[in-house]
Every structure is written in C-alpha cells, then in structure tokens.
Amino acid sequence: MTISWPSDGLPAAGNRQVLTEKNATGQIVHWRAALTRTALGTSGLGVLLILWWVGTDVMATPLGFLRHFSPTSAFMALAQLATQSDLPVHILVSLRRVVVGLGLALLIGVPLGLAVGSNSQLNAATSPAFQFLRMISPLSWMPIAVMVFGVGDRPIYFLLTFAAVWPILLNTAEGVKSLEPSWLRLASSLSATRWETLQHVIVPGVLGHVLTGLRLAIGIVWIVLVPCEMLGVSAGLGYFILDTRDRLAYSELMATVLTIGLLGFLLDAGARGLYHMSGRNR
Numbered sequence: 001m002t003i004s005w006p007s008d009g010l011p012a013a014g015n016r017q018v019l020t021e022k023n024a025t026g027q028i029v030h031w032r033a034a035l036t037r038t039a040l041g042t043s044g045l046g047v048l049l050i051l052w053w054v055g056t057d058v059m060a061t062p063l064g065f066l067r068h069f070s071p072t073s074a075f076m077a078l079a080q081l082a083t084q085s086d087l088p089v090h091i092l093v094s095l096r097r098v099v100v101g102l103g104l105a106l107l108i109g110v111p112l113g114l115a116v117g118s119n120s121q122l123n124a125a126t127s128p129a130f131q132f133l134r135m136i137s138p139l140s141w142m143p144i145a146v147m148v149f150g151v152g153d154r155p156i157y158f159l160l161t162f163a164a165v166w167p168i169l170l171n172t173a174e175g176v177k178s179l180e181p182s183w184l185r186l187a188s189s190l191s192a193t194r195w196e197t198l199q200h201v202i203v204p205g206v207l208g209h210v211l212t213g214l215r216l217a218i219g220i221v222w223i224v225l226v227p228c229e230m231l232g233v234s235a236g237l238g239y240f241i242l243d244t245r246d247r248l249a250y251s252e253l254m255a256t257v258l259t260i261g262l263l264g265f266l267l268d269a270g271a272r273g274l275y276h277m278s279g280r281n282r
Helices: 009-058 065-069 071-084 087-118 120-134 138-149 153-177 181-189 194-228 237-246 250-281
Strands: none
Touching: 009 065, 009 071, 065 071, 065 250, 071 087, 071 250, 087 120, 087 153, 087 194, 087 237, 087 250, 120 153, 138 153, 138 194, 153 194, 194 237, 194 250, 237 250
C-alpha cells in the first residue's frame, strides 16, 4: 500500500505566484500614481504658461510695454542665449557659488546640530541665539559683508552660508533628538565607542533630517543668490539680469528669469531624489 503525501512545493509555488501578482499590481498602482502626478504637474505648468501668454500677448496692446515680456519672445531669446552668448558661463558661476555656500553650511551646520541635539544644556544655551540669528534676513548683512570681505565671491559665500546653515543645523539637531533611545542603549551595551556610535547609529539616523534641511537650504540659497550677485561682481545670473536691464534687452531678461526658475526646479528635484534614495537605503 502506497501513501502519497501532499507535496510541500505546491503551496510554496502558489504563494510565490500570489506574491508576484501582488508585486505586479503594486507596481502598476505606483506607476499610475506617478503618471497622474506628472500629468497634473504638467497641466499646472501649462495653465501658468497660458496665463502668462494671455497677459502679455493677448490682453496687452500691440505696442504696449508688456509685449517685451511675452513668452514667445522670452523662449526665442532663451534659445539664442543658450547657444550664442555667455549665459552658460554665468550659470556655471552661479552654480559654483551655490555649491560652495551649501558645502560650508554643511560643514558648519551638521557638527553643530549633532552637538546641540545630543546635549540638552548646550541646546538650552544656544537655542535663543540661533533663533534670533535665523530670523535676520541674510540680505540685511550685505553692506557689512562687502565692508568686511570686499567685493567679489567672498561676501557672496558668506551670505549664502549664513542663509543655508540654519535649516541644516536645526533639522540635524531635531534628528538627533528624535533618535530611538533603544538604538543608543544597544550601542552602549555592545561597548561601542563614541566614534562607532556616531558612525553607525547617529549619522544614519539623522541623515533624513539632514537632507530635509539641505533641501530647505537649497530653496533659500537659490532665492538669496540673485540679489547677492548684484554686489559688484562681473559674472553670475544676478549680474546678467542687471546687464540685460541696462541694455534694455527685456526678452533676454525674461529668458534669464526662466533659466533661474528651471535651475531652481532641477536643484529641488535633485534634493528630493537624494532624500528618497536615503530613505530606501535606511
């Protein structure tokens, strides 16, 4: 008499098939949501462009001053500037200043945030001063920066660093405060050194907060950059805007404004991408 036992592989294969179908369904839902967000975002930009066109090309008089700022002339000027002018050089100069300012802000803000977040007494001593300085507009330091550092890149680096350091510092400190105490107790029970605890527990735990602060800092720095580049420098997007104004090249001025908006959008998208990548790696 032969007894046949049910195969263990059949239910496992069935489970794998169910999991595969669920993953496929989840991916389809994810892609549909992404396509929906993209379509809605594109529609919003399209509405903005239509309103711009109506306000300058349709409602303005044929010889009116607003005609100089129409999207048709701005896009034509942008195509010419991208290939027949030194606009790419000004873009690279501005991006270099942004990178230097953000780098200095990270070097200052992350260590200070780690120290403030891990020491309650230091946090109590520095929090009022930090909040006071944070509420001062970076642009209000422009005359002092020029008097101290002179003209050129150094006052711009100072102003950009001052603008970017606060969101990075405060978000880093908040990340340290929100760490799970059990992680620190576990590291202590394993006799981890301070450096090992910092490297393997604290830094990975606050990375998301640091990147959130970095994204906020990018938005602030990009807004502050243009007026900062009007401080007696001879290159940069802010300088180029003044140059187009002085030459009465209004279509080129609007093309530069479009360039600033596009670059800022790409920088923010890059910061969001870094944040999502760090979230998947944690």
